[in-house]
Amino acid sequence: DTAVSQTPKYLVTQMGNDKSIKCEQNLGHDTMYWYKQDSKKFLKIMFSYNNKELIINETVPNRFSPKSPDKAHLNLHINSLELGDSAVYFCASSQVNHEQYFGPGTRLTVT
Amino acid sequence: AQTVTQSQPEMSVQEAETVTLSCTYDTSESDYYLFWYKQPPSRQMILVIRQEAYKQQNATENRFSVNFQKAAKSFSLKISDSQLGDAAMYFCAYRSPSGGGSNYKLTFGKGTLLTVNP
Numbered sequence: 342d343t344a345v346s347q348t349p350k351y352l353v354t355q356m357g358n359d360k361s362i363k364c365e366q367n368l369g370h371d372t373m374y375w376y377k378q379d380s381k382k383f384l385k386i387m388f389s390y391n392n393k394e395l396i397i398n399e400t401v402p403n404r405f406s407p408k409s410p411d412k413a414h415l416n417l418h419i420n421s422l423e424l425g426d427s428a429v430y431f432c433a434s435s436q437v438n439h440e441q442y443f444g445p446g447t448r449l450t451v452t
Numbered sequence: 453a454q455t456v457t458q459s460q461p462e463m464s465v466q467e468a469e470t471v472t473l474s475c476t477y478d479t480s481e482s483d484y485y486l487f488w489y490k491q492p493p494s495r496q497m498i499l500v501i502r503q504e505a506y507k508q509q510n511a512t513e514n515r516f517s518v519n520f521q522k523a524a525k526s527f528s529l530k531i532s533d534s535q536l537g538d539a540a541m542y543f544c545a546y547r548s549p550s551g552g553g554s555n556y557k558l559t560f561g562k563g564t565l566l567t568v569n570p
Contacts, residue, residue, distance in 0.1 A: 372556055382491075382541060386557040397557055429495060440487060441558060443497035 344368050345444040347432050353450045354422055361418045362447045364432030371436060372396075373415035375407060378429040378446070387430075390415055419449075427451045454479045454546050458561035465534045466569050472519075473529045473564045475544030485547040486520065486527045487558070492540040500542070503527065531566075539568040 345366045354360050366373065374397075375387040389397035390409040404420045415432060432444040455478045465471035477486070488500040503511045503520050510518050515532045531538055544561040 374557070376558075382563050384543065384558075384560040386559075389556050391556065399557075431497060433497075435556075437556075440485075440499050440502050442499070443489075446495050446497075448495075 345432055345434055345442050347430075347444040347447050349447060350445060351448050351450075353452065355452055356422055356424060358422050359418070359420045360422060360449070361416055362430055362432075362449075364415045364417070364444055366413055366432075366434040366442070366444075368434055368442060370434040370442075371412060372434060373409065373412075374433040374435075374441065375415065375417050376431040376433060376443075378431060380428070384431070388415075388417075422449075422451045424451050454481075454484075454548070454559050456544050456546050456559050456561040458542075458544055458564050460564045461562070462565045462567070464567040464569060465531070467534055467536060469534055470530060470532045471534055471566065473531075473542050473544075473566065475527045475529070475561055477525050477527065477544070477546050479525070479546065479548075481548055483549050485549070486518075487545040487547070488516070488518070488527075488529045489543045489545060489560075490538075490540045491543065491563075492537075497543075501529065534568050536568050536570060539566055541565050 348363045372391045374389045378384045387401050388407040393409045406418045409415045429446045431446045433441040435441040457476045484505045486503045490498045501513045517530045519528045541563045543563045545558040
């Protein structure tokens with residue numbers, strides 16, 4: 342019974358390619374998030390959706406586009422991948438005023 | 453903007469001993485939430501403990517407890533009877549209460565890498 346799942350767990354691709362990471366939660370939460378963890382382990386919010394509505398869009402290049410088809414899913418599409426996009430991307434979900442539950446992360450390596 | 457500072461990049465503790473990880477934060481808000489997350493080598497982010505700023509009582513979860521000093525804006529994590537499985541990166545995180553767009557996000561510190569020695 343995985344609460345927050347992400348696919349794939351590992352993604353290796355070349356510069357310039359387009360890739361997607363999928364996230365699903367079965368917790369019935371209203372809010373979902375994407376975080377980026379860089380090589381120094383620093384975690385930073387990228388996006389947040391509440392009831393399929395974008396509510397947080399930090400200073401992320403517009404090559405990154407989140408999509409939430411329904412409350413249980415939040416996907417991240419990345420166009421024209423760059424070396425600097427290499428990181429671990431975490432999906433998370435929560436109810437309002439409650440803690441966030443994280444997925445297992447997707448390690449993206451751009452070569 | 454809120455900031456979270458973890459001043460100890462690395463800490464070590466002997467198995468069965470107690471260790472305290474430090475966290476300070478900066479905010480102008482009076483109501484907020486604080487969390488400690490653990491990230492073992494598996495990279496899974498695991499919630500350890502949560503504290504609501506309006507609660508004076510320090511949160512505890514089994515061997516994990518916090519020392520929440522609101523006036524000092526300090527939120528330290530104490531791990532008692534340390535076990536080998538406690539070895540991980542520990543992140544302190546801040547969250548505003550709901551009510552606005554940016555209030556849903558977690559602001560993380562840079563983490564403290566805890567080593568547990570047998």
